Amino acid sequence: DQQVKQNSPSLSVQEGRISILNCDYTNSMFDYFLWYKKYPAEGPTFLISISSIKDKNEDGRFTVFLNKSAKHLSLHIVPSQPGDSAVYFCAASARGSGTYKYIFGTGTRLKVLA
Amino acid sequence: DAGVTQSPTHLIKTRGQQVTLRCSPISGHKSVSWYQQVLGQGPQFIFQYYEKEERGRGNFPDRFSARQFPNYSSELNVNALLLGDSALYLCASSLRRGTGNTEAFFGQGTRLTVV
Numbered sequence: 001d002q003q004v005k006q007n008s009p010s011l012s013v014q015e016g017r018i019s020i021l022n023c024d025y026t027n028s029m030f031d032y033f034l035w036y037k038k039y040p041a042e043g044p045t046f047l048i049s050i051s052s053i054k055d056k057n058e059d060g061r062f063t064v065f066l067n068k069s070a071k072h073l074s075l076h077i078v079p080s081q082p083g084d085s086a087v088y089f090c091a092a093s094a095r096g097s098g099t100y101k102y103i104f105g106t107g108t109r110l111k112v113l114a
Numbered sequence: 115d116a117g118v119t120q121s122p123t124h125l126i127k128t129r130g131q132q133v134t135l136r137c138s139p140i141s142g143h144k145s146v147s148w149y150q151q152v153l154g155q156g157p158q159f160i161f162q163y164y165e166k167e168e169r170g171r172g173n174f175p176d177r178f179s180a181r182q183f184p185n186y187s188s189e190l191n192v193n194a195l196l197l198g199d200s201a202l203y204l205c206a207s208s209l210r211r212g213t214g215n216t217e218a219f220f221g222q223g224t225r226l227t228v229v
Contacts, residue, residue, distance in 0.1 A: 004156075034217055043118070043204055043220035044157070089156050100170040101147065102218065104156030 003027045004092050006105035014113050019077040021108050023090035026071065030092040034102065035064060035075045038087045047088075048075070080112045116141070118207050118221035126227045127195050135190045135224045139207030145169075146188040147218060148180055149204040157204055163188055192226075200228045 005024045013019045021035075031052040036044035050057040050064045050073070057064050063076045077084055087109050091102040119138045127133050139146050145164045149157035162170040163182035177193045186207075192199055202225050206218035 032216075036220075041222070043120075043222045046217045046219060049217055091156075100145070100162045100164070101159035101172065102157075104149075104158070106154065106156050 002106075003030075004090060004103045004105040006088075006090060006108050008108050009106070010109040010111070012111045012113060013080045015082055016079045019075075019080045019084065019110055019112065021075040021077075021088050021090075021110065023073045023075075023105055024071060025073075025092050027092070027094065027103075028071070029094040030103075031095050032093045033064070033066060033073050034091045034093075035062075036089045036091060036104075037084075038089065038107070044089060077110075080110075082112050082114050085110055085112050118205055118219055120203075120205050120221035120224050122224060123222065124225045124227075126229060129195055129197060129228055131195050132191065132193045133195060133226060135192075135203050135205075135226070137188045137190070137205030137207075137221060139186050139188070139205075140219055143207035143209055143219075144186055145208045145210065145218075146182055146186065147206045147208070148188070148190045149206065149220075150174075151202040151204060151223070152200075160190070195228045197228050200226060202226075 034049040035047040038044045048059050048062045066073045087107045089107045091104045093102050121136045147162040148160040151157045159172040161180045166182045180190045182188045202223045204223045205221045208218045210216045
């Protein structure tokens with residue numbers, strides 16, 4: 001049972017444009033969400049997070065939006081740069097669940113075209 | 115400051131053998147978690163250790179075990195290796211025990227190939 005889903009395996013965007021990566025979740029107990037970026041042969045790098053008490057969090061070119069009623073979050077990258085080309089994972093956790101783990105989606109491969 | 119370091123970076127083992135993977139967390143971080151990432155999937159939680167005690171275990175067989183040392187470094191052991199254990203094994207450290215409002219920082223991983 002995939003509790004965190006990234007339905008787009010890949011996305012191509014022109015340099016300078018906006019990249020929008022989407023993530024859906026099924027567990028209403030999730031209350032903390034994160035985005036990680038992963039280059040080949042490296043571990044995931046933390047990008048940005050959001051708590052369920054917020055609906056938006058911004059850090060430079062990266063903004064995460066959370067829609068709790070739709071159980072949906074998205075990562076916006078503006079403007080997109082060729083160095084943003086990587087696999088992006090969303091992850092979720094449930095603080096009150098008694099388990100201390102992140103549930104990851106399957107990832108979206110972003111390619112930013114110069 | 116050094117990030118999360120894992121060793122070795124690559125490893126080839128034969129079916130039935132045993133393997134030990136090592137992880138040093140970021141200085142000051144007391145929580146270490148292990149994840150397995152197979153090709154085309156996201157990382158899957160294996161264990162979390164905090165203050166040298168196991169705090170969480172994922173849906174992995176008993177062939178997988180881990181421990182955390184007084185200096186907060188950790189080892190992941192896998193016995194009786196199967197071909198399906200071939201994966202990238204990731205170690206993550208974080209400041210606090212829980213995952214709420216706390217990001218985890220990952221090492222570069224150990225690529226295990228079982229032949």
